[in-house]
Amino acid sequence: MPELPEVETVRRGLSTLVTGARIDAVEVRRDSCVRLLPGGAAEFAAELTGLRLSRLARRGKFLWAEVAPRAGDDAPVLALSAHLGMSGQFRVHDAAVAGVPDPHPHCRARLGLGDPDLTLDFLDQRTFGYLHVEPLVPTPDGGPGGEGTPLPLVPASVAHIGRDALDPALDLAAASRALRRGTRGIKQVLLDQTVVSGIGNIYADEALWRARVHPERPAHALTASSARALLVATQDVMRDALDQGGTSFDALYVNVNGESGYFSRALEAYGRAGEPCSRCGAPLTRASIGGRSTHWCARCQRRWSARRANPGS
DNA sequence: ATGTCATCCTGCAGGC
């Protein structure tokens, strides 16, 4: 499942290939992949045609292009935003290199680009992803919208999403405080994109494992230091994944496959139920928590703080 | 305000 590192890998790939390109044609192959427009797919196409993708930006798992009449315009008129959901992918085809194939059965939309001449396909097997054309609005904190843009603007539908774990403008102290609020289990808070964004089910389990925090520990029961350590663990695991994600894809095939390949070998908790914890050897546990499959080490990750009353033992 | 739950959808794994 594409989480922050995968979406960032896609953003970088797209940024290299399609920045500045003009949108010449828009073909929506499945109407439901376009969200929230009264005029539906026709309005989506009409709004975009003739404009240019001036910059590729990302906050958490939300990806967007600033769209403007001219390339590199710092007064974009719209955002072309995308969420990959569970299975969204972008593929770029260069007719001059390998020709443009017939659309894949899972292709939901195809954009014909000019200058450079490319075809940009949006594929989505499970159809939880979407494309959207919408206005850009000021960021609530006045900082840059996200990775890839200096402008203090985000698509309207992203305005309520918190800064992501790798955002240099993330306020670590405020985020740690937000993480400790409420009665929900800490894993559910990690997955709440309005607190700190970009974390999905896989990296939530990995970060909790690294920080030795039980996924069901009530958020308010975390100490300030363990909340901070958890946030740092989240950043570390995402950076590690990003380092590996960057190496395993080639320029014209912008890959978003969360489970096949690169980082899955480095996972310590997710998908490893029954296998020994690499830290302590105890078998890893799996259960459904808040409707999400969750993996942890019952020995290393205690439900309550491991602070001992009898330090001598 | 806060938290929980069903919902969208498709492909695959498992059971019989």
Next chain:
DNA sequence: TGCCTGCAGGATGACA
């Protein structure tokens, strides 16, 4: 062999 059921997942909106 083939059908059927259930599950996986992110975000949202309805509801308690």
